[in-house]
Amino acid sequence: MQEPILKLEQVVAGYGPTTVLNGLSFEMAAQQRLAMVGRNGVGKTTALRTIMGLVPLRSGQVRFRGQDISALAPHQRAELGLGYVPQTRDIFPSLSVEENLLAGLKRRPRSALDEAYALFPRLAERRRNGGAQLSGGEQQMLSVARALLGQPSLLLLDEPLEGLAPLIRQELLRAFRNLSQQTGIAVLIVEQQVDEALGYAERALILDHGAVVHSGGAAALLDDPLTLERWVGMAVH
Numbered sequence: 085m086q087e088p089i090l091k092l093e094q095v096v097a098g099y100g101p102t103t104v105l106n107g108l109s110f111e112m113a114a115q116q117r118l119a120m121v122g123r124n125g126v127g128k129t130t131a132l133r134t135i136m137g138l139v140p141l142r143s144g145q146v147r148f149r150g151q152d153i154s155a156l157a158p159h160q161r162a163e164l165g166l167g168y169v170p171q172t173r174d175i176f177p178s179l180s181v182e183e184n185l186l187a188g189l190k191r192r193p194r195s196a197l198d199e200a201y202a203l204f205p206r207l208a209e210r211r212r213n214g215g216a217q218l219s220g221g222e223q224q225m226l227s228v229a230r231a232l233l234g235q236p237s238l239l240l241l242d243e244p245l246e247g248l249a250p251l252i253r254q255e256l257l258r259a260f261r262n263l264s265q266q267t268g269i270a271v272l273i274v275e276q277q278v279d280e281a282l283g284y285a286e287r288a289l290i291l292d293h294g295a296v297v298h299s300g301g302a303a304a305l306l307d308d309p310l311t312l313e314r315w316v317g318m319a320v321h
């Protein structure tokens with residue numbers, strides 16, 4: 085079997101006296117779309133932040149393309165090919181769309197911006213608008229586009245659909261699908277919009293108390309209301 089792009093082994097992490105991840109172990113294949121779901125507070129955001137190196141590991145290991153990255157700083161992980169879009173939509177509100185994208189360019193030529201505009205045509209239309217003038221959905225697009233300019237091979241998305249209207253959610257998911265097809269980038273998506281995330285992903289994990297309690301095909305989970313009800317506490321439509 086091909087080496088997993090990401091592998092967590094018995095990861096323990098938390099904040100101060102609180103342990104949030106209690107032996108979290110899972111792996112994902114290159115080019116895979118994996119959804120991570122679970123009730124509020126089970127540790128999904130903490131898992132992404134730990135993979136990125138923003139929450140320190142207490143024990144266990146994080147491997148990226150076979151390399152143990154547990155001791156690396158976040159920027160070193162980004163350089164290796166990890167992209168992270170936090171829940172907070174990491175954009176500069178006082179800069180224009182184009183300036184925000186330029187800030188994410190690093191050593192790439194300016195023409196790389198065309199990739200971002202091809203993926204999100206709305207951003208091209210609003211390239212001179214200030215970040216603060218964008219709608220929630222446009223801010224999310226900008227945040228994702230900026231992360232992509234770093235050419236990650238694995239993109240971590242923390243609740244990208246949160247607070248967005250259904251039509252905009254569909255537009256974003258369409259862009260994520262195009263992205264997967266065109267670039268083969270692997271995507272780990274954390275989402276409360278469980279039905280939409282499972283519709284997008286190939287595989288799914290359910291977390292509870294900072295560990296995996298279910299792992300399998302996303303379509304199969306979408307068809308399994310008992311498991312969803314038990315661990316996610318919500319019926320999908």
Ligand SMILES: Nc1ncnc2c1ncn2[C@@H]1O[C@H](COP(=O)(O)OP(=O)(O)OP(=O)(O)O)[C@@H](O)[C@H]1O
Nearest residue numbers: 099102104122123124125126127128129130131276
């Ligand atoms: N900076 C922090 N300091 C202390 N505790 C924190 C911090 N961030 C999160 N926590 C706690 O860690 C636990 C897990 O939070 P986390 O955000 O990882 O869960 P989540 O599954 O992503 O939940 P949600 O869906 O609500 O975002 C929660 O009990 C939360 O209160």
